[in-house]
C-alpha cells in the first residue's frame with residue numbers, strides 16, 4: 001500500500017465489517033498505515049457495565065505543540081437488507097470511478113484521506129514542526145459511551161493537548177469542500193405522561209380521560225414556535241415521536257397516556273431552559289383540562305458551535321486553494337463527536353459529500369476522495 005494514496009487504504013478499511021461495536025480489524029489496518037509514517041499508536045479499549053467494550057486509537061506524530069488533530073470513526077451502521085445491495089457492502093468494489101461499501105462516505109474514506117494527506121505533507125516538507133494526531137473511535141454510530149468522550153478524558157489525564165481539530169464527517173453537499181459544519185444543533189428526547197382517572201367508558205363522569213388532555217398538549221406543542229433561528233442556526237424544532245395509552249380494553253378509560261418528543265435545539269437554548277418552558281406550557285394545559293403531568297428528558301446530543309474566526313478562515317482559505325471556491329459554513333444536520341471535542345479546542349467538520357451515508361450501496365467518488373486528500377494537505381501546509 002502506498003501511503004500517499006487514499007484509495008487502497010479506504011478499500012482495506014471497508015473490507016473490515018466494523019459494524020458498531022465490532023472493530024473487525026479496522027484499527028489494525030489503520031495502525032499499519034500510520035506506524036511507518038512515524039506515528040506512535042496507542043490503542044485504548046474502554047468498557048462499562050451497560051455498554052459494549054470498544055476499541056479506540058490515538059496516534060500522534062511528533063511530541064511538541066501545536067497538535068493538530070484529525071478525528072473520526074471506523075465503526076459503521078448495519079447494512080440493512082443485504083440482498084438489496086448491488087455491490088457487496090464489505091467488498092469495496094470500484095466501478096466507474098466510484099468506491100462502494102458500508103462506510104465509504106461515513107467515514108472510512110475520510111480517514112484514508114487523513115493518512116494520505118499526512119504522508120504527502122511529510123514527503124514534501126519532512127516531519128511537521130508541531131504534531132499531527134488522529135483520534136479514531138469505534139463508537140460513534142452506537143451509544144458513543146466508550147468512544148471519543150473517554151479518549152478525550154484519557155488525553156486530559158495524560159497531559160495530551162489538542163489545539164485544533166477537523167472531524168472528517170461527511171459535511172459536504174455536492175463535492176468535497178463545498179460545505180463545512182461549524183456547529184450542530186443539540187438533540188434531546190422528552191417523555192410526557194398525563195395522569196387522569198381510570199373508569200368505565202359508560203360512566204365518563206366518574207373518570208378523567210387523559211387522552212384528550214394529551215391531545216390538547218400535543219396540539220399546542222405542534223404550534224409552539226421555539227425561536228426564529230439565530231445568526232448561524234436554523235430555528236429549533238420539536239417533533240412528536242410517539243403517543244401511547246397501552247390500553248387493550250375497549251370499555252376502559254385508561255389511567256394515563258404517555259407521549260415522546262424530540263427537540264433539535266440551537267444556540268438560543270439549553271435543555272434546562274427548554275424544559276422550563278415546556279413545563280409551564282404543560283401546566284397551563286393541566287390547569288385548563290385537569291390531569292397531572294410528569295415530564296422527564298434525556299439529552300442525546302449537545303450542540304456545538306465554533307464561531308467564525310481564525311480557524312474557520314484557515315480552513316476556508318485552505319479549501320479555496322484547492323477547489324477555487326470558499327465553502328459554505330453550515331450548522332445543519334444531525335449530531336457528531338464534535339460535540340465532545342468542542343470542550344477541548346476549536347473544531348469543525350470537513351469531509352466528503354454525504355448523500356449516500358447510511359444507505360444501500362453507500363459510495364464515494366474517487367475524484368472526491370482525491371479532492372478531500374488535497375484539501376487536508378492544504379490545511380496541514
Ligand SMILES: [Zn+2]
Nearest residue numbers: 106107140169
Ligand atoms: Zn459518521
